[in-house]
Amino acid sequence: MRVLFVNPQGNFDQQDSHLTEHPDFGGQLVYVKEVSMALAQLGVDVDIVTRRIDDPDWPEFSEPVDYYTGYEDHLHIVRISCGGPNFLNKERLWEHLNEFAENILKFYGDDLPDFATGHYGDGGYSCVLLKQKVGIGFTLTGHSLGAQKLDKLGTSCENFAQMEQHYQFAKRITAERLSMEQAYKIITSTGQERMEQYAHPLYQGAVDVKDDAKFAVIPPGVNTRIFTTRPAADxxxxxxxxxxxxxxxxxxxxxxxxxxxxxxxxxxxxxxxxxxxxxxxxxxxxxxxxxxxxxxxxxxxxxxxxxxxxxxxxxxxxxxxxxxxxxxxxxxxxxxxxxxxxxxxxxxxxxxxxxxxxxxxxxxxxxxxxxxxxxxxxxxxxxxxxxxxxxxxxxxxxxxxxxxxxxxxxxxxxxxxxxxxxxxxxxxYTWENTAKSYLKIIAAGAQTTHTSGFVLPALEDHERLLTYLATRS
The missing domain is CATH 3.40.50.2000 (Glycogen Phosphorylase B;)
Structure with missing residues (x-):
């Protein structure tokens, strides 16, 4: 079985370059890496699919295929070109995700993966595009959602144009809604995350938080190679x-x-x-x-x-x-x-x-x-x-x-x-437990037929956001 972990933003390499030093290189990259490694140790073939960057300011991410030492047999980092060679912040990726999905399919050709997992809104939407084009099923792990960020930053009707220009909320929240609708399952870290974050008014109609069949609560793990009571060499x-x-x-x-x-x-x-x-x-x-x-x-x-x-x-x-x-x-x-x-x-x-x-x-x-x-x-x-x-x-x-x-x-x-x-x-709370829970869902999802060819709207639903903001003012 081959599974894709789709994560366009940030990037991955053996040295964990720039991790936590840039907003796009946050905890979700650790999550994706650790679950992928744990699945590889269970014998699953995993590709972390991210964006290729051929930029002198980001030299670590130019090779199309990379790996983590010790995991070469089952785990690869696959970097797919889209949106030009230079590094792009996650807010600038939305318009290039269709190209990203097309190039993923060109990379695999006739040897398509069995299933995918999308991480963050852009990874989820990339998986929506793969499902639309060739019927690959996927799970969504949102990590953090755009509606909560929109609220936290104090977005209003008055400042919406300015906030939208920087954060691309209309694209992000529309992409999240489509990802929720099309996902085989939505994976959350806690039940509270499910009941609070996904119940936001901006996601109503896309997902029903009371639908137990749609959600799976899978807690993350700890990197017990590092975080342990056992003494380390240094x-x-x-x-x-x-x-x-x-x-x-x-x-x-x-x-x-x-x-x-x-x-x-x-x-x-x-x-x-x-x-x-x-x-x-x-x-x-x-x-x-x-x-x-x-x-x-x-x-x-x-x-x-x-x-x-x-x-x-x-x-x-x-x-x-x-x-x-x-x-x-x-x-x-x-x-x-x-x-x-x-x-x-x-x-x-x-x-x-x-x-x-x-x-x-x-x-x-x-x-x-x-x-x-x-x-x-x-x-x-x-x-x-x-x-x-x-x-x-x-x-x-x-x-x-x-x-x-x-x-x-x-x-x-x-x-x-x-x-x-x-x-x-x-x-x-170990990554092995997290991976085993993922694998149960992936195995069931890979055996399910997923419909392709559906029509997707443009990622420009400003009206929904402005209506919501008007109700809060």
């Missing part, structure tokens, strides 16, 4: 570096804050919670993981403007509450370094915290749990399902007192929650 070096950095701090457990700098991640709430509790300050330090600088007090201007905006209130509280001897920042450069750092603080009986106002899934908490950290995470979103068995502590991200309570519970019962969290990851 742990000693990394741990010595951390110890040297923290030599002036009292040795005690730590409240670990490790997520990308984004206002919705609510770093400010975590710092307020720590500053509020003298008991928590006595029992634990606060460690905030950042990227790119070592000391934000002296290097703040080196951060991107949006990160500076988030960081300034944190520094103000730390100084006002005289917490500089209890709060530190660590510059973490890679996933391997992150996992090693988690193991260092797990030995001290620390707690990992995620205080996002809303977290669609919550991969970071289970990565931390896999490394032996107790977890206290937002009750809003995916963590409420991940830790529904009591293996983690849930907190209210809008209530600093409740966050402080959860942090203290994690410190006081670190050994218990570390054991429960690691067990939860091993039994539920």
């Amino acid at each position: 742990d000693e070096t990394i741990h010595r570096k951390i110890a040297d950095k923290l030599c002036t701090y009292e040795t005690k457990p730590c409240v670990v804050v490790s997520s990308r700098f984004d206002e919705k991640k609510n770093h400010l709430g975590a710092v307020k919670a720590y500053a509020l509790s003298k008991e928590l300050q006595d029992k634990a330090n606060l460690g905030i993981f950042i990227r790119g600088i070592d000391d934000p007090f002296s290097e703040l201007e080196r951060l991107p403007k949006k990160d500076q905006k988030i960081m300034r209130p944190l520094l103000a509280i730390i100084e006002q509450q005289q917490l500089k001897d209890k709060v530190f920042f660590l510059n973490i450069q890679s996933q391997k370094e992150l996992a090693s750092t988690y193991r260092y603080f797990a030995k001290l009986g620390s707690v990992f915290t995620l205080t996002a106002f809303y977290e669609p899934f919550g991969l970071a908490p289970i990565e931390a749990a896999a490394c032996g950290l107790a977890v206290a995470a937002t009750k809003n979103g995916g963590p409420s399902e991940i830790f529904e068995d009591g293996s983690g502590i849930l907190v209210d991200p809008f209530d600093p007192k409740d966050m402080a309570r959860g942090f203290l519970k994690g410190i006081d019962e670190a050994a218990t929650y570390a054991r429960l969290g690691e067990q939860r990851v091993k039994t539920t």
Whole structure:
């Protein structure tokens, strides 16, 4: 069986070049790579189909066919040309996806794949085009949806033209609707994602969130090659570096804050919670993981403007509450370094915290749990399902007192929650489990006849979006 993982945006290579350093090289690329690798280990032939880039500024992605070392027999990266040779942001890809689909079919010729999975709206729409042309069935994994982004960015009738010019919402949401309609199944990470994101008014008529036959909840996994309690070869070096950095701090457990700098991640709430509790300050330090600088007090201007905006209130509280001897920042450069750092603080009986106002899934908490950290995470979103068995502590991200309570519970019962969290990851959140669940759906979908030749509308449904925006004003 040959399966395509269709992901036009970003790109893939052996070195994971530009991963997390560009908006189009985010978590979905990790997801696609890991599920593909796990399926390959199960003996399935998988092609990650993405866009070929022959651009001197992006030299890693010019070869038509590539691979990951150790997976050459069953997994390939297939790069398909469309829209010219240069790198294009995902918002500029929509008009080139028909060419992308046509060139996919030219690449495979008579040896068509058995099934496909589309990732993000552009991958889903590419699969719609493949189904229309030759009847290849597919699943849709949306990862994030355009309607929620449209809302989050404050789009209105007044600013719609400006927002549309940049974000191409009409194309994206129309493509998502068509992908939902035509998909054999829609795969979500949690039941909450299904019931909340896909129930958005802009998707009404394209999908019924109450239709159990249309959806499958498949949680992502953890890369247990990296995120594990087992020591790694470079742990000693990394741990010595951390110890040297923290030599002036009292040795005690730590409240670990490790997520990308984004206002919705609510770093400010975590710092307020720590500053509020003298008991928590006595029992634990606060460690905030950042990227790119070592000391934000002296290097703040080196951060991107949006990160500076988030960081300034944190520094103000730390100084006002005289917490500089209890709060530190660590510059973490890679996933391997992150996992090693988690193991260092797990030995001290620390707690990992995620205080996002809303977290669609919550991969970071289970990565931390896999490394032996107790977890206290937002009750809003995916963590409420991940830790529904009591293996983690849930907190209210809008209530600093409740966050402080959860942090203290994690410190006081670190050994218990570390054991429960690691067990939860091993039994539920591995990429092997994710791949096996995918394979069941793929196998059934490959045996199903999928109708081709249907008529597709243009990706220009501005009227639907303007009608929706008018109802909100």
